[in-house]
Amino acid sequence: MLPSHPWNAERASEIIAAHGAAEGATLPILHALQEAFGHVPEAAVPMIAAALNLTRAEVHGVVTFYHDFRRAPPGRHVVKLCRAEACQSAGGRAVADGVRTRLGVSWGGTTPDGRVTLEAVYCLGLCATAPAAMVDGEVIGRLDEAAAERMLRAIR
Amino acid sequence: MTATLYVPRDAGALAVGAERVAQALAAGAAARGIAARIVRTGSRGLYWLEPMVEIATPAGRIAYGPVAEDDVPGLLDAGLLDVGLLEGAPHRLRLGPPEAIPFLARQTRLVFARCGIVDPLSLDDYRANGGLQGLARAIAIGPQATVETIVESGLRGRGGAGFPTGIKWRTVAAAAGAPKYVVCNADEGDSGTFADRMLLEGDPFVVIEGMAIAGVAAGATRGYLYIRSEYPHAVAAAQAAIDAARGAGVLGAGILGSSHDFDIAVRVGAGAYVCGEETALLESLEGRRGQVRAKPPLPAHAGLFGKPTVINNVVSLASAPFILANGAAAFRDCGYGRSRGTMPIQLAGNVRRGGLFEAAFGMTLGELVDDVGGGTASGRPVRAVQVGGPLGAYFPRALFDTPFDYEAFAARDGLIGHGGVVVFDDSVDMAQQARFAMEFCAIESCGKCTPCRIGATRGVEVVDRIVAGTAREANLALLEELCTTMKLGSLCALGGLTPYPVMSALTHFPEDFRSGPRLAAAE
Ligand SMILES: Cc1cc2nc3c(=O)[nH]c(=O)nc-3n(C[C@H](O)[C@H](O)[C@H](O)COP(=O)(O)O)c2cc1C
Ligand code: SF4
Ligand code: FES
Numbered sequence: 001m002l003p004s005h006p007w008n009a010e011r012a013s014e015i016i017a018a019h020g021a022a023e024g025a026t027l028p029i030l031h032a033l034q035e036a037f038g039h040v041p042e043a044a045v046p047m048i049a050a051a052l053n054l055t056r057a058e059v060h061g062v063v064t065f066y067h068d069f070r071r072a073p074p075g076r077h078v079v080k081l082c083r084a085e086a087c088q089s090a091g092g093r094a095v096a097d098g099v100r101t102r103l104g105v106s107w108g109g110t111t112p113d114g115r116v117t118l119e120a121v122y123c124l125g126l127c128a129t130a131p132a133a134m135v136d137g138e139v140i141g142r143l144d145e146a147a148a149e150r151m152l153r154a155i156r
Numbered sequence: 157m158t159a160t161l162y163v164p165r166d167a168g169a170l171a172v173g174a175e176r177v178a179q180a181l182a183a184g185a186a187a188r189g190i191a192a193r194i195v196r197t198g199s200r201g202l203y204w205l206e207p208m209v210e211i212a213t214p215a216g217r218i219a220y221g222p223v224a225e226d227d228v229p230g231l232l233d234a235g236l237l238d239v240g241l242l243e244g245a246p247h248r249l250r251l252g253p254p255e256a257i258p259f260l261a262r263q264t265r266l267v268f269a270r271c272g273i274v275d276p277l278s279l280d281d282y283r284a285n286g287g288l289q290g291l292a293r294a295i296a297i298g299p300q301a302t303v304e305t306i307v308e309s310g311l312r313g314r315g316g317a318g319f320p321t322g323i324k325w326r327t328v329a330a331a332a333g334a335p336k337y338v339v340c341n342a343d344e345g346d347s348g349t350f351a352d353r354m355l356l357e358g359d360p361f362v363v364i365e366g367m368a369i370a371g372v373a374a375g376a377t378r379g380y381l382y383i384r385s386e387y388p389h390a391v392a393a394a395q396a397a398i399d400a401a402r403g404a405g406v407l408g409a410g411i412l413g414s415s416h417d418f419d420i421a422v423r424v425g426a427g428a429y430v431c432g433e434e435t436a437l438l439e440s441l442e443g444r445r446g447q448v449r450a451k452p453p454l455p456a457h458a459g460l461f462g463k464p465t466v467i468n469n470v471v472s473l474a475s476a477p478f479i480l481a482n483g484a485a486a487f488r489d490c491g492y493g494r495s496r497g498t499m500p501i502q503l504a505g506n507v508r509r510g511g512l513f514e515a516a517f518g519m520t521l522g523e524l525v526d527d528v529g530g531g532t533a534s535g536r537p538v539r540a541v542q543v544g545g546p547l548g549a550y551f552p553r554a555l556f557d558t559p560f561d562y563e564a565f566a567a568r569d570g571l572i573g574h575g576g577v578v579v580f581d582d583s584v585d586m587a588q589q590a591r592f593a594m595e596f597c598a599i600e601s602c603g604k605c606t607p608c609r610i611g612a613t614r615g616v617e618v619v620d621r622i623v624a625g626t627a628r629e630a631n632l633a634l635l636e637e638l639c640t641t642m643k644l645g646s647l648c649a650l651g652g653l654t655p656y657p658v659m660s661a662l663t664h665f666p667e668d669f670r671s672g673p674r675l676a677a678a679e
Contacts (some may be wrong), residue, residue: 026443027426065445066426068385084347084543089505089580122429122596124386125350126171128203128510137388143173
């Protein structure tokens with residue numbers, strides 16, 4: 001289960017202040033905000049811009065460029081499934097199709113009950129124990145249909 | 157007598173249950189009243205045997221694997237913790253001395269010498285196993301001699317482009333500007349590669365030492381270690397190791413008591429493949445979108461924040477400690493043609509013995525895939541291997557005589573890249589692989605050049621039309637033309653080399669691009 005905290009401007013300012021002094025602080029700030037709020041809240045964009053002396057458009061451009069940064073809160077669990085070649089060669093496509101069908105969502109989607117968000121990743125560096133996934137930060141390898149089923153049951 | 161066990165904490169081992177095995181071992185030993193110390197190591201890189209557990213005996217270590225949680229009681233009953241058993245406990249999972257396992261015995265471990273053996277976060281372990289000798293030597297002989305040692309070693313960049321590392325360092329050393337930076341590229345985005353991850357998790361001090369040596373050589377004082385966000389375990393290990401190194405005076409002001417200052421900060425990527433490209437990575441470090449910069453200027457002249465910057469792959473930097481400690485010749489004397497030293501080759505995907513195989517350049521692709529890797533995990537015939545990540549070509553068996561060497565692969569319209577070898581069996585649909593190469597390029601394009609940004613999306617559509625049998629000949633010609641445009645009109649290798657996997661699939665496996673039973677079955 002991922003921590004999810006409601007928007008809190010004060011907390012956001014603290015985070016921005018804590019990382020703002022570093023060289024090129026934008027990514028560290030965005031990561032820390034996402035860690036705290038599960039996503040990068042729109043309300044934080046002008047705050048970052050002000051702190052780093054950037055325009056809102058610049059900060060917005062950074063948030064949208066990187067696949068990691070979410071613009072909306074995810075489900076209570078995040079399943080990142082590898083779609084890259086080594087996992088494909090080891091049966092990853094079938095596993096991915098099964099997971100999408102089971103959850104009834106496509107890449108980037110969240111189940112209607114808000115339980116799971118499914119995200120595509122392109123390699124987790126677990127290519128010798130493929131197919132691989134990461135569930136709420138925990139790595140899982142050698143996935144097949146049965147293992148994927150267990151993986152999803154564990155986060156019911 | 158306390159039994160000492162070694163259980164990896166490498167992400168690849170954790171992914172197949174190493175944590176549960178470690179817990180079961182601790183609980184089992186406690187329940188039997190046996191004193192046991194469990195050292196969490198990196199991985200030896202024999203992933204088909206993970207989780208691999210080792211025990212220290214007076215005659216050396218004995219390995220067992222792959223160990224599942226359920227195997228632990230049986231192993232303990234057989235006498236796993238009886239350190240008096242020099243041959244180990246009789247058990248079906250007993251592998252014997254790990255060094256004697258052929259996959260490991262055939263390797264030349266220069267860079268990965270300690271990985272999987274030592275406690276990655278123990279600086280004492282690191283020193284006791286030859287660590288920090290290279291840095292001490294670099295400090296003793298000075299910047300210029302350090303640069304020349306790297307030049308003489310013949311080391312070329314392990315991130316993909318194969319540029320001579322020593323020449324790069326020499327350029328930064330000669331460049332005007334302060335501060336100078338050393339950036340370690342741990343973005344490792346190529347599918348089928350995990351060498352950087354394994355090293356950062358299993359022997360992070362060697363990466364730190366390599367960066368410090370580069371700092372001494374180039375006169376740089378600030379280091380950044382940019383690790384992709386998909387590697388949280390590597391991030392944690394690197395951060396802990398940096399803190400330990402700083403605490404021991406290996407980093408900070410006056411490293412190892414010298415007059416050189418050098419320190420490192422870890423930065424985490426955010427899921428953009430293109431940020432592995434060196435100038436995009438620098439943009440990202442500066443807090444911007446990861447868009448590729450036009451060269452010149454070279455990063456060596458105007459890199460991070462416009463300052464002279466050494467940017468190297470993890471393995472390139474981690475080769476420096478060996479070279480400094482053992483001399484340029486010890487490295488240069490192994491290798492093939494202009495590819496000197498060793499390469500950590502990563503056997504991945506549908507392969508029986510998947511893992512990291514560090515060897516001198518020059519083994520053929522066939523030896524690697526068939527002999528070392530043992531063919532496919534599925535037991536079906538090997539049909540294609542993709543070498544060098546998503547921008548690497550697909551090789552058919554007919555090209556298995558290609559030696560692992562930068563030039564030999566280039567001569568066959570391929571590349572070795574970061575050393576990833578992904579094995580596919582005969583169920584692969586090569587048109588689908590070509591389509592994926594285009595799709596991946598479209599997803600990851602930084603958007604700066606049209607042939608890459610738009611061309612890749614068109615490429616997906618064209619492959620779809622070919623497979624559907626729509627104006628097949630015209631679309632095949634269009635695909636080829638599109639590939640040429642991407643190759644010639646792209647600023648970086650993402651757009652420029654995506655044609656490799658696409659065209660190699662088409663050239664070597666044309667039968668898959670006809671609408672027919674194979675494709676009908678795949679849909
Ligand atoms: C799209 C793209 C992705 C790249 N990804 C990586 C990477 O993940 N790691 C890496 O070391 N080099 C990567 N490179 C190569 C770097 O641009 C650069 O050549 C390398 O960091 C230089 O270090 P080296 O000389 O030690 O190899 C990539 C290049 C391109 C074009
Ligand atoms: S080729 Fe693609 S990724 Fe590379 S600079 Fe051009 S648009 Fe960006
Ligand atoms: S390709 Fe899936 S983990 Fe590397």
